[in-house]
Amino acid sequence: MSTGTEVSVVLPSYNEADTIQHTVETTLETLAAFLPAGAFEVIVAEDGCEDRTPEIAARLADADPRVRHFHSDERLGRGGALERAFRAADGGTLVYFDTDLATDMAHLEELVESVRSEGYDVATGSRRLPGRKQDRDPERGVASTGFNTLVRLFLRSELHDHQCGFKAFDREALFALLDDVADEHWFWDTEVLVRAQRAGYRVREFPVDWTPQGDTKVDLVRDVFGMGSQILRVWWEFAVAPRITRRVTVGVGTLLVLAAVALMTVYLDPSEVLDRIAAADPRLVGLAAVVYALSWPLRGARYRDVLAELGYRESVGFLTGAVFISQTGNLVFPARAGDAVRAYVVKTRRAVPYPTGFASLAVERVFDLLTIAGLAGTVLVAFALAGLDPTSAGGGDVARSGRTALVVAAGVGVVAILAVLAIVLSARSDRNLVRRAMRAVSTDSYADWVAGIIEQFVGDIQRVAGDRGAFARVGASSVVIWSLDVVTALLVFAAFEPALATGRPVLVVAVGFFAVSVGNLAKVLPLSPGGVGLYEGAFTLLVVGLTPVAAGTALGVAIMDHAVKNVVTLIGGVAATLLLNVSLTTAVEESREVDSDETAARDD
Template sequence: MRTVVTTAAPQVEIVVPVFNEQAALETCVRRLHRFLTSEFPFSWRIVVADNASTDTTPAIATALAAELPGVRVLRLERKGRGRALRAAWSASDARVVAYMDADLSTDLRALLPLVAPLLSGHSDVAIGTRLAHGARVVRGPKRELISRAYNVLLHTVLRARFSDAQCGFKAVRAQALPSLLAGVSDDGWFFDTELLVLAQRRGLRIHEVPVDWVDDPDSRVDVVATALADLGGVARLLVASPLVRFAGVGVASTLAYALLFLLLSGALATGAGAANAVALALTAVANTAANRRWTFGVRGRRERVRHYLLGGVVYVLTLALTTGALASLHAIDASPARGVQVAVLVLAGLAATATRYVALKSWVFARMVRERRAAGVS
């Protein structure tokens, strides 16, 4: 059975990014071509994305494209696996785009279960995983340790729910691709991780396929340099996460609240209860505005009045908590020092922070967050 389509848009396009792969490229492409021709039920295309190779890789790729139906070559003059995938995927007219490494470490029989949920519309992104139950992996202890440690880091720091970020075997549904690529800034090895984290944050469905995988002993990846770049990428995504942005706004609001309380209760001789209410009201307005723009990415006038009204309800709840904390303090000490009052109020405010985040995310800004996710905007 032959399913090669060269003139019409294929259902699946498989990109093979390469850099100086003259030793392995021909074997890889011919093996992949034979598999797709004889065993793959969907129309397909192979694109060799030559990533600024300096050996005979470009000539080999060109010769293969001239000989084998359904094979094309894309030449880039700058290095970076993410850059190669971005260029190839952006130019694709296929319903599903995928990629695999030139060493073909992953068993090709996993390709069909990888792309089928995307073609059916069941999922938006699909990844091969070497770390899920059912995967069979052959590799050295050093790479195994690094891979598992990296994914533990992603789960801990970025709250990733996917099991394997860097397996070179992934696919994306074309409809989800443009907004994802627009949101990914890395053009190197961290491209995969950033793409998956962004997809998760936008609520896209990520399908995982346990794979049979054999390590390539001839891999020329600089493990130390790649690890350092990945750590920098993790830090960047952490700072960009809604929770961290919310925490930053919360810290600034708390400092402003404490200063206003000291000013109102000290220099202006306002009572502790009134000072708390006024300071909290002023910072609550600023807090809602900052979270509206920076944490949840809501801009413009749409639903602004509604957001501030609902933010006012959250303010009332926080006011009740801090007022209760003040009353408890005064029951213990009728004339507490202002520093003690500030400390108690700050602690009460911190206790309300988690509730405030949940309320803002699931209630105040919930509708617009859902709309942004549906539109593919983080």
């Protein structure tokens, strides 16, 4: 750090060509009024501007040694631009304020001296302290009030105004906090304030005179999606995540399963369910296990095709083992922790980089969800074309349950079709459809930042969708894989209800596709290891609502179907861990750490 520079003021700038020169000149003049010459610097943190701001900032820096200019070709986000500039600044007191000078500059000395000479670690201006009402646009006032209330309530902040763009930090205190600050845009300073209070730093909030500049309005992406999701993220990190140990998660999951079973006994006779399971044809149950086992080499082949599009070629046998291990992890550990295990396995055994492993997993998951949802939607179309009324199978609550299930699945099917079209069109088009769609609902610069995150996710999917051959292979194999999953359930169904399976085969097949699809969609929620309970509940509800099968039999089919699939998965997973010499516990723990590191690296 330079010897003479005590205060560094950073001006985060995005398309400020009309105001940046006036702002810099006013800042220099105000600082010179209370600081010694050579004791301060002004840094223009220009963040991927599309106007003349870079040229103006560069000219100002060339003309005055007290001015520095940091340029970025790409959008870093307001927080990202601030952090980059602060790390390069020379001052021990680090300051920033909005370039529109909405806060009266008469308060700048009080802001700086609060940290520089009065011993505070953080100082922030406030427009919302009790007794200090400011004139605000009504729409923005409501949004600001709601935001600050949520931060105070959920994040236990003692401050009243977290978003006032007028803050100062002690250099050492700020840098001690930055490694834990995840947001890079509008929530950045709020997160810093919250973390500073949690860490016990001295934070001062003082009233400022503030005048709105330009048009302000509630922005869907920034205010609702952006700010709301960040509050939930930090709340989860502070209040929930520390309590979610493996012991607690397994215990809660067990209690949930026991509670579900206890509630089922209110409506079902457990002995009836057990009798139905005992009476099932063991030959058909065994055949169901064989059919399900046949789907696993197809899973390995599909994963091979996905990895090939991302630039890596591996054998089907090895990749089938990797899939077995990851799915076994999902059965053993909660919150689908096994998903990340696959990236660990292909990295340690075949040197496939972690980013590629995570990307391939995302691609596969999207195809899985789209295929499952698409199968459910296809069944609805088949019902309509055949003129069938599946809800006529039962009356009263059963019929209403069936109709409700149909409505929900219809929505899922429509979303699946739209998602497939969006992915294919975006992969075939030179236009940036993600960014266009985001800008259609938001005019704020934050929309570009959010769009960039979404583009990182869909980009890997588009690489597969952009190759017609690869898209067809992965899509077709996904359909076959999940069709075999349904055939497995149908064989179990026939083991329980042979008369219905032979007498009304069209209805049984249709309901089988429908129930398995919606049951697997329910498993997407990471509420229990392997989705135990979720799958059985959704499957039973749909079978009872769409067929004349009794609830006890339907639950028996669901339990046996899921059990057959889980047993095959466990056998294959254990065999794969032995053959590949992989410790499942070590894989889960290390993949969690790598997942966090890769997420942070991508954000940087």
